[in-house]
Amino acid sequence: MSKTTHLFIRGVILLGFTMLLFNLIWTGDINRFIAPRMMPYFYFALVVMGVLGTIQLFRNDHDEDHDHHEACHCAHDHDYQGSKKKFAFIYALFIIPIFTGLLFSGHVLGSSQAQTMGFKHELRLATETGIYANNEESQQVAQQIEQDREESATGDENNDPSSSGPPEIDEDEVPEEYREHDEERYDGGDMEILTPESMYPELKDEMLATDHIVMTEDNYVGVISLLEENPDAYVGKELTIEGFTFREDDFNNDQLVVGRFGITCCTADAGIFGLLLEDSQLQEIRDDTWLRVTGTIETVEYNNWQLATLEDIGIERIEQPDDPYVYEQFDYSEL
Amino acid sequence: MKGFLREGVIYALLFLIFFAFLFADTMALDDRLNIPSRVLDFNTIFLSIFLEAIPFVLLGVFVSSIIQVFVSDQTIQKYIPSNPLGAIFPAVIAGAVFPICECAIVPIVRRLMQKGMKLHVAMVILVSAPVLNPIVLLSTFYAFSSDLIVVYARMGLAFIIAMLVGLVIYAIYRNKTNPLREQFGAITHEHQANRSFTQKIKDIFYHASDEFFTMGKFLLIGAAFASFIQTFLAREVLVQFGMDPFLGPAVMMAFAYFLSLCSEADAFVGASLSQIFSTSSIVAFLVYGPMMDLKNTLLMLAYFKARFVFTLIAVVTFIVYPVILIFQALMF
Numbered sequence: 001m002s003k004t005t006h007l008f009i010r011g012v013i014l015l016g017f018t019m020l021l022f023n024l025i026w027t028g029d030i031n032r033f034i035a036p037r038m039m040p041y042f043y044f045a046l047v048v049m050g051v052l053g054t055i056q057l058f059r060n061d062h063d064e065d066h067d068h069h070e071a072c073h074c075a076h077d078h079d080y081q082g083s084k085k086k087f088a089f090i091y092a093l094f095i096i097p098i099f100t101g102l103l104f105s106g107h108v109l110g111s112s113q114a115q116t117m118g119f120k121h122e123l124r125l126a127t128e129t130g131i132y133a134n135n136e137e138s139q140q141v142a143q144q145i146e147q148d149r150e151e152s153a154t155g156d157e158n159n160d161p162s163s164s165g166p167p168e169i170d171e172d173e174v175p176e177e178y179r180e181h182d183e184e185r186y187d188g189g190d191m192e193i194l195t196p197e198s199m200y201p202e203l204k205d206e207m208l209a210t211d212h213i214v215m216t217e218d219n220y221v222g223v224i225s226l227l228e229e230n231p232d233a234y235v236g237k238e239l240t241i242e243g244f245t246f247r248e249d250d251f252n253n254d255q256l257v258v259g260r261f262g263i264t265c266c267t268a269d270a271g272i273f274g275l276l277l278e279d280s281q282l283q284e285i286r287d288d289t290w291l292r293v294t295g296t297i298e299t300v301e302y303n304n305w306q307l308a309t310l311e312d313i314g315i316e317r318i319e320q321p322d323d324p325y326v327y328e329q330f331d332y333s334e335l
Numbered sequence: 336m337k338g339f340l341r342e343g344v345i346y347a348l349l350f351l352i353f354f355a356f357l358f359a360d361t362m363a364l365d366d367r368l369n370i371p372s373r374v375l376d377f378n379t380i381f382l383s384i385f386l387e388a389i390p391f392v393l394l395g396v397f398v399s400s401i402i403q404v405f406v407s408d409q410t411i412q413k414y415i416p417s418n419p420l421g422a423i424f425p426a427v428i429a430g431a432v433f434p435i436c437e438c439a440i441v442p443i444v445r446r447l448m449q450k451g452m453k454l455h456v457a458m459v460i461l462v463s464a465p466v467l468n469p470i471v472l473l474s475t476f477y478a479f480s481s482d483l484i485v486v487y488a489r490m491g492l493a494f495i496i497a498m499l500v501g502l503v504i505y506a507i508y509r510n511k512t513n514p515l516r517e518q519f520g521a522i523t524h525e526h527q528a529n530r531s532f533t534q535k536i537k538d539i540f541y542h543a544s545d546e547f548f549t550m551g552k553f554l555l556i557g558a559a560f561a562s563f564i565q566t567f568l569a570r571e572v573l574v575q576f577g578m579d580p581f582l583g584p585a586v587m588m589a590f591a592y593f594l595s596l597c598s599e600a601d602a603f604v605g606a607s608l609s610q611i612f613s614t615s616s617i618v619a620f621l622v623y624g625p626m627m628d629l630k631n632t633l634l635m636l637a638y639f640k641a642r643f644v645f646t647l648i649a650v651v652t653f654i655v656y657p658v659i660l661i662f663q664a665l666m667f
Contacts, residue, residue: 005338005341005342011347013546014544019352019353023360027360035384042386044393045393052543055544093551100378101357102352103364104364105380105382115569116567118570264474266386267383268387268565269604
């Protein structure tokens with residue numbers, strides 16, 4: 001192949017990527033690959049690709065080859081030498097993603113990827129494989145959970161006279177010392193690493209103040225993280241969650257997870273945020289159905305771990321939202 | 336005649352892309368064709384890794400082109416201590432100050448070498464810049480805010496490891512020839528001077544597109560492998576090694592290598608695995624991934640001789656692993 005042909009096909013490929021990026025940004029599908037906070041980089045990439053592609057088509061340095069490469073000694077000329085098959089392969093590598101990107105950009109990760117990544121697999125498998133089985137820590141954790149339960153049960157009785165509204169556990173009533181100790185034990189020392197309470201202080205206050213927590217795209221990751229950290233604090237409140245459904249291999253028909261993928265930078269780092277539900281109504285719900293579920297927050301023991309779940313649920317089928325993923329937002333300026 | 340045919344094919348290709356560009360969304364092929372969702376998952380993750388890398392590769396390419404055209408060899412020589420061992424420490428500091436990720440660092444480092452930077456100094460920057468990096472520090476801090484030991488260990492160990500890598504590379508390659516592929520060897524600058532400013536700008540753009548293709552093919556292959564692992568490797572497989580003091584860090588290093596995550600995002604993935612893996616395994620994941628991963632191995636292969644790339648991987652691996660084990664023994 002002559003260098004002119006190479007330059008031509010490369011120009012076409014660069015324009016192809018420009019069109020791909022433009023299409024993704026225009027339709028908003030870009031957010032199925034990349035978190036919104038990365039967008040400035042993609043406007044940059046779009047412009048650069050367009051400029052490079054245009055320049056490439058009108059590039060005339062094949063005449064001044066000698067000159068040019070003498071000057072820079074990068075000898076990219078080497079790139080233009082080789083067998084036809086090699087180039088067919090290399091250019092196919094570039095062309096295929098342009099087409100799969102344009103044609104299949106609407107695809108949204110669902111139950112299949114959720115199964116690969118696993119929901120709370122860390123908890124479940126840790127117990128199954130016996131990592132904690134002979135481990136003092138796990139027994140402490142279990143004991144601690146028992147204690148918590150008893151205490152919160154008695155606490156409820158004592159606080160009950162008002163009897164109107166759901167039982168509220170006032171964080172302030174629990175002595176600071178106990179709570180810290182509790183959390184430390186509860187989390188098995190260094191096992192729990194994120195502290196949602198310190199990351200979402202305002203959200204936590206809002207959740208404690210309201211009787212009905214509604215999960216939105218913006219508070220999704222925060223609500224789930226807070227529920228995971230300290231489910232007991234929210235028991236009895238109503239909660240509305242939207243998400244797609246999936247089941248792990250060992251789930252029963254009436255169990256499923258409603259959740260959404262949370263993304264930090266790109267879809268490759270997606271993780272599942274969701275709630276495990278159990279209800280007979282769920283039997284006929286298939287995987288990858290989008291639901292809006294409203295119910296009362298309750299805790300459930302799942303292989304020695306306490307998780308938040310919903311009881312007395314009402315379910316409603318909904319359309320997949322335009323933006324099916326939720327994004328982890330960190331305000332770096334607050335540090 | 337043959338040339339005509341070839342041009343015709345390329346025009347047809349351009350037309351097809353344009354057609355897909357206009358009508359892809361109305362066709363909704365993914366619903367109609369009934370493609371298994373795992374294949375589409377693979378495609379989505381593959382594209383997301385590739386797309387995510389594009390702006391940073393382009394940035395790296397432009398920075399390297401600008402260094403090429405506007406920074407003279409003398410300037411670089413001036414700022415690097417002439418004592419080869421004395422240059423290692425400033426190199427780590429340089430790596431720490433510049434927020435350059437692992438995709439962008441490869442063309443930059445190669446350009447610095449062409450400008451006369453010593454191999455071992457360049458390698459120190461290559462492994463340190465993606466980890467010791469203000470943005471990575473912040474994201475790690477967020478992900479591990481209640482377990483700051485992970486943050487300190489990541490940064491501290493990366494610092495020590497980058498210096499050790501520099502020492503070992505210096506010991507091995509002190510008397511050997513330049514491991515850059517021949518066509519990227521040293522530059523002699525006689526012709527550079529008499530090019531006009533417009534020509535220089537044109538050169539930058541020509542280089543940028545040439546380098547996009549040189550690196551792009553490796554990036555695509557790397558993204559495809561990484562996506563394959565992401566889509567088909569059930570995380571459960573990893574769990575059984577989680578708390579093993581020797582296998583845990585090794586498995587997490589391998590996992591980091593194949594996942595090829597951006598160093599800015601890997602802290603969050605690390606945090607999600609923190610319950611099944613020991614702290615030292617998580618630190619191994621966070622230190623090793625940005626220094627060495629599949630994507631950046633392939634990017635390096637674009638410029639360096641294969642033998643050198645594999646030596647570098649071996650050096651980094653056999654430094655990170657024992658350092659992690661020592662850290663583990665001291666801490667726990």
